[in-house]
Amino acid sequence: MNKHPKKISEETIHSNPWWTYKHDVFEMPDGKQGNYYYGETSGMVMVVPVMSDGRLVLTLQHRYLEDKQSIEFPGGGIPEGMEPIEAAKKELLEETGWIADDYVKLGIIEGSNGLLKDRGHIFLAYTTEQKAQALEEFEDIEVLYRRPDEVDQMVRKNEIWCGQTLATWALVHHYFLHNE
Template sequence: MPKHLRKISEETLHENPWWKYKHDTYEKPNGQVGDYFYGETPGGAAMIVPVLPDGKLVLTLQHRYLEDKQSIEFPAGGLKFGQLPIDAAKGELIEETGFVATDIVKVGVFSSLNGLFRDECHIFIAHVIVQGEQHLDDTEEIDILYRKPEDLEEMIRNNEIWDGMTMATWSLVRHHLM
């Protein structure tokens, strides 16, 4: 069993409403001291897989600034401080798609960048029926897509879906839907 690093100190280098950039000093088992830089979110994120009565899935198509390209994703968003993951998932579903969940089940949780960020993503499946208006942030332009579950496998293979959180979420929920 490998020995672990022992934290000596921790400091926040930068903080904004979405995350903190941190620096830890640690000691190795051999006594050497090192530095570890990482990000931390207030509560992680929540991603929700909306399922229509006909079995089709609701996805979003939105522009991602850092990659400067369109991304097909399940609705998702960061948790605000103290917010429950299920409440964040329901809120993002309404905000991004206008759909309201009639039945929602937590499927799992994963860490998307465990070497760079202290962060976890909570995954939910929801049955949806009624679609209202989207409530987008002023920086968002989101189109709604409807796809059969079996279409997602090919979309991932063809790199039409390239978002890591969506791919990880699909690996957790696909056996519930296919």
């Protein structure tokens, strides 16, 4: 596998506060050129909050594109210039009202690496204090509390269908398998 394309040019087609849509022209080793269209963000975070009793904190929110409810771990975009850990703390408080003092970085995911440059920083967070949610203007999020075995059951029943949440859950399983 040594037929890697070389970027010839890059153009921004559209930009908004959340992502940029780009068009690249690339060249293969044999000289043939092609086009690649993709989205790019400043990254995202996802947090797996663990309560003192072992339950996990999840969110239930309506997803516009699928027009249905989605059960997910709290998360969101990383504002330009903000460190991932700070974005994780912000999203946890904003979406759930929870504060955590102890964060463990579980890894990085690329949820749709053929379509979108959107590096996802995944954290485990041990909650310490609950305050009120600080939702953004168009957010309507219900907070859920589930044991890990209940989350496993929800995954098996396809009640959790968010790809980022499923990838995050795989990292959580790996972490606890190798660290307990």
